Amino acid sequence: MTFSRLLPLLLLVPALTMADEDRNFKLTSENFKVGSLLDGSLLENASKKAIALDRAIAISQEPVFPLQPNTLYLRYKKSAKEYFWFSGEAKPEEYKKLHAFNLKENHLSAREVIGLRLYASRQYKAFQDESDIYFDAEYVYSPRVPKLLFMKNGQWQILKESTHPGMVQIKSDEKDLDIVALNSSLKAGSKAVYPVNDGVYIFSFGAPDKLPYVDAGVLKPGDVLTFNVNFPVPDSGDVAPVNMSVSLEQVHALQTVEEAENLYDVFSSEVDRNFTRIDTTEFSKFYPPVKSADSLGLDDSNKVYRSYVSHYNFKRSEAQTLWRNKKLGTVSELYKAFHAKFDSLQALPAQINMTPVFVKKIMSATDSTKIDSLEFRFGIDRNRVETTWNGVVDEIPMDSLLKLMMVGDGSFVTTLFLANNKPVWVFKEGKIVGRYHYRYDKLGFRMGDKLIFGKGEFTLPLHIAVEPEVVEWLKNRAPESSSSSIASSSSSEVVKDTVVAEPNKKIIEHATRGTVALIDSGSFRFRGKVVSMSPYAIHTTEVTQEFFHKIMGLLDSAKRIPDRSAFKGANKPVQGITWENAQYACKVLGGDLPTEAQWEFAGRAGSNDGVLWTDDDAMSVGKYSIFAENSLKRGKKDAAYGPHDVATKTPNAWGIYDMSGNVAEWTRDNYFAITFSIESSNPTGSYWGTNKVLKGGSWKDKAKNLNMTVRDDEDPRYWSDHIGFRCVFPLERIIQDNKK
Structure with a gap:
């Protein structure tokens, strides 16, 4: 074989080697x-x-x-x-x-x-x-x-190398040691935690028949901080005489949760009054004092130190109460009796007859005369019962149901069914500030002797849903089983309604600016560098033709831009728009085109990858994207050819649609082939270059071009049936408008 024939093969070897090298x-x-x-x-x-x-x-x-x-x-x-x-x-x-x-x-x-x-x-x-x-x-x-x-x-x-983390370990021979990490995460049952950063660590320690206490220590970078648990031991166990109006017999005779709560509040008040009779000097002699801010390397105004002092005071008060209870003799027995009574009463199912304070009809999107569902709001703010139910009732027409409610006939009763009668007790600074129901099962409607159930969802307000007890119950609840109270009232099995927490609203439907996602500040890996981003808002979809016409309707006719979309449809994205005209439309709304970094940060939604599907699962691309396989390759005679209506595919984790495919989107940034530097905060693109960056790929692209980290570019005067846009807005402007 001559050298001239061998040369192409020799040149191919490095290429194959590099390909294998890249793969490995x-x-x-x-x-x-x-x-x-x-x-x-x-x-x-x-x-x-x-x-x-x-x-x-x-x-x-x-x-x-x-x-x-x-x-x-x-x-x-x-x-x-x-x-x-x-x-x-x-x-x-x-x-x-x-x-x-x-x-x-x-x-x-x-x-x-x-x-x-x-x-x-x-x-x-x-x-x-x-x-x-x-x-x-x-x-x-x-x-x-x-x-x-x-x-x-x-x-x-x-x-990038980081400050070395350290370890925190807890040493104790106590078998039933209760450890609560007050400013860090500690796995249940564990006595060590790593990796942890340097700083002050605060723990609360408790055990049966021991006085609880809070301790704090300083962890140096990469070091090991050890807490040796030593519970405070009283010097004396003398019992002081005490007069209480609440007796054990009264506690044992309680029949309802509400009666038990009322008597418990009386008991707590009397205990507080009796506390003043106990000399607290003795307690201070053996209980560990609060550590000074200087000893922890902090100042008195430091947030961590204030948290430590607050938890210390809370646990000291709890320990002092336990110590006083032992000194008061019968008080500790009453505490045990109350807890046993609450455990037995709260385990029972409950029914609450209650009239909604608000009723709303949810009408069908396709038939304005048809009721899709009903919304009932029960209770008022910070009330014992405070929830919203949304659902349907199959056994009676929903308009007839509403008429019965409006008449106010005594034979018609709305009943809330609860799995058990256990409200969550909410404390603030050691004091009970509210008791709230949350274990809802079903909403029932009684009409004389007949009982029918709706099928829907209960929504808890955030101030209830965030309580740890409620969070744990929601996580472990089995929605497919029915409660005994409901089963006994119906000849057939009734499935529980779902119970959810009121969402933190990150999507806002703005009257003028359209539907936007609120993007919090954060950081991500952008073009090989970790950059930080300030908050902003971005359209959840590409600007549709219908919305574009509304934008132009805000202007005098002489200032309006025509819609050049080749594929017509109210909910299809605008196409055939130049960069200048896209930015003009955004500015009419009080916004702008997104920078490439803003676009990519919103599109990736916290992911390290540039696609919502996994690299080895090509079959799922169509679940998220309009691209060549489900559009261009169908041919011009197919209805699927061209861009589709927005928001028909699965959104990303932040509720944003079509960031891969459908139409490529203009960004604000200049494109330049060579990147000299990328700003560490809110990158704004190259100073050089006249072309503008396009992102996301379109209905004409193969799957490999849909990666959100990929960038394309075009002359800002260029327009095509595969190019559209969406807008961004200052976050404070959206929030202020939403409050009006």
Whole structure:
């Protein structure tokens, strides 16, 4: 074979090598060897590892998510395609020597970074990654180098080293120790937590028959902070005489939750009055004093210190109450009796007959004469019963039901059914400020002897839904089963209604500016660099032709821009619009075109990837996007050809539609082939260049061009049937308008 014939093959070899090299910058599950024991050389060096290793636990496993808290993981590279995965406890002294890289700061997830090969230099080839890399749910660690790099989207990217986290451990021989981390996360049943950042840590400690207390300590960067639990011990156990009007007999005779609550409030008031008779000097002698701000490296006005003092005072008051109760003798017995009575009464199902304070008809979107559903609001703000029910009633026409309610006939009764009669008690500074029902099952309508049920959803107001007891109940509730109270009232099984929390409204339907998503401040990895973003609002859909006509209707006829859309439809996006005209329309509304960073931050919705589907699940692209496969390739005679109505595909996590496909979207930024620098906060694009950046791909593009990190560009005077736009607005302007 002559050299001239061999030359093309020689040139092809580097290309194939680079392709294979690029593919192998990532690890797959096949790279992890399951069940493999540590080899002798690694075991010999186990003492130098940051994780405790021995033959009993050194079994390699495939990574399982989520990574467990208070656990350190080691990814050990044995060969180019063979990796071991170990987990165990971190060894404090070795752990402190690791170089730490915070995942959140670097906008990476543990699941994502475990599959990346990590390098000390850009000069390394695909298989020349670091051999020992440690992980936990928040950090990546290197025992060797202070800088790590990885390959993503075809370019080298840097992991920024972080301040080394530390550990907090709690030592106690108490079997039933109750630990509450007051400014950090601690797994239930655990006595250690890592990784944690340096600073002041506050814990509350309690145990049966012990006086609770709060302690605080200072953790230095990368160090271990140890809390040795020592409960306060009274010097004397003398009992003081006390006169109480509430007796054990009265408590045992209680029949309802409401009666028990009323008597409990009387009892609490009498206990408070009797407290003044007890000398508190004795308590102060043995109870640990509050630590000074100086001893914690803080000042008196510091938020963390104020939190510590507040929790300290609360627990001190609780401990003092327990101490006084023992001093008062019969008080502790009454407390136990009340708790037992509440446990028995609150376990019973409940029915509450109540007239709604507000009723609303939800009309059909397609038939203005048809009622789709009904909304009932019960109770008033901060009332014992405060909820909204939205649903349908099948056994009686809903307009007839509303007429019965309006007549006010005594034979018609609205009944709230509850799984059990246990309201949540809400405290503020140790005082009860409210008791609220939340365990709703069904809404029933009694008409004489007949009982029918609606099918719908209860919504709890946020001030109730955020209580930890309520959050836990909502999480564990089984919606498919029915309560005993309902089953006994109906010949057939009645399924529970769902109960949800009132949403934090992040989507606003603005009368003039359209429907927008409120975007909080944050940061993300933009074009290989972590940048921070200020809050703003962005249209949840591309500007439709119907909305575009409304925008132009705000102007004098001489200032209006014609709609050049080739594919007509009220809910189809505007197409065939130049950059200047798109920006003009946004400015009419008081907004602007988004910068590329604003567009991408909103589109990715906190994701590290530029697509809403997984890379290996090409079949799901059509669930999220209008693109060539479900539009262009259908042919001009097919109704699906061209852009579709907006919001017909699945939105992203922030409720924003069509950020991949349908029509490509203009952004505010100039495009320039060479990027000299990217601002660290709110990037605004290149100073150079005359073309403008387009984002998102369109109905004409293949799936690979729908990635939201990909950028295209066009002359701002250009227009086409695959280009549209959406607008952004200052967040404060939207919020102020919404309050009017």
